[in-house]
Amino acid sequence: MAVIKALPRTLGSAIISPSQDEVNSAVYNSPGVYRCYLSKHLTPSEIACLLKYQPYIAGKDILDIGVGAGRTTRYLAPLTRRYEAVDYSPVMVDYMKEAMPEIAVQQADFRELAAFDDGSFDFVFASDNVIDALGHQDRLRALKEARRVLRAGGILAFSSHNIRYKKAFWGPHLDWCSNPVRFAANCVNFLLSWPNHLRVAPLRKITPEYALLNDRGHRYACLHYYAARSTVHSQLAGAGLRLIEAIDADGRVAPETEDDSENPSLLYVAERTH
Template sequence: MNDQNQRTYASAGIVWYYTQLNQLQPAEQVILDRFKPQLSSMRMLDIGIGGGRTTNVFAPLVKEYVGIDYSAEMVAACQKRFAKNLPSLALEIADARAMQQFADDSFDFILFSFNGIDYVPEGDRLKIFEEVKRVGKSGGYFCFSSHNLQGLQKTFSLKASMSLNPLQTYVNLVMLALFKVLNPTVNAHQLATADRLIVRDESHNFRLRTYYIRPAAQLKQLEPYFYNAEVYSWQSGRNLSTQDALVQNEELWLYYLCQIS
């Protein structure tokens, strides 16, 4: 993460926000259901645990659970949250770009949820893939979510800001105006033609610089490290198994599930 992103995730209000979250997203639930028969035999690494949203669900189900986060404040909040029910839970401060504390081939299942991978520059993103490939077992699974540039392209348009609700239209137009002011070099042509962009979006009141990528470009980016990559709708959990489904999808983020080479 860059310094601004790091400071955001360390702030008390943001930490509190993440400790209030409990529910899996639809795509996460689909993936949980798929692996549920195997989880009891899996060693799991949960990257970017935040306030413990996924810890709450996965830790009781897997053979061994290790949760990490870049933010010491998030880890402390998570430890406090589970001190009574899961007192021996393994939670650590760690950076996904350099996980030297873990040996090669350590984990059967690695999760990096809530688009946490989108808050580092592209070079660091590739370092994360390299580290996941190293600490994950060959044939094991890596699941992560990432922002969809096609979704950003849709929300950037004036037409998409219009609503039958005048108040909602006003809010949408204010957000669109703020986006344009805070990203003066980003224009409609870039959004339509680029494979990936890093922008200041509305996440936590435009405090974060966020990485957006088209699904086809994301699949290409994964090829040196993983295989059998699948893409899931964030909102419905549907497997987007055709090229048309990938190209036409305009959700703001998607889930990727792949096997480790």
């Protein structure tokens, strides 16, 4: 995928991590990027979450943040009283407007949901690691924005990369596959990943609380936030949200004590308590 260099952006008085923001928004603003998100399927963790929290969705008001090409829209919108979708990428928003003209979609940033009043939604969804495109301060700000637009008792469900995943710190690697066509595709991906990895890897950052890592997404062209579950738990608490549970890649509620090294990411479900 071609990566276009974006200009650093500012949002109000917020300090945005310019390098990470620049890298990721260049990917999400690249022409045709929506084609990477045309899947029509939900993941097992999303299915488990949406079934369990259906009372917060059916006949309720929903905000879908980082909607991409509307993979989740086709399932959520028909169930709700009000379905709103936002994405910070004009490429994604333009695609949505053309592909699903009946859907209320607008260009807005997770960090600043000023288009929505306090306490407007029963369920806020940010699936497929939308929040991980943000740096540390921006992430905390996004969590506060999610709380602000939720009603008391409302639910935030979002997925986020797991720093304990056994391959979290790996660079590009070649996956063996006995199917020759798939193996050839793996070889192409492997080769195309290296230039991106070499360009983005110097921006990697490891702190005691989190890491910014480039990974398989968009062939190593993005820089994503990785955290442990305990860290996400305290970040949510700091934003005024109570972590209810984390759902693993198989759609199981993952007990806090369990080894989660097999999970690239977890789907967190949190409640605005008051």
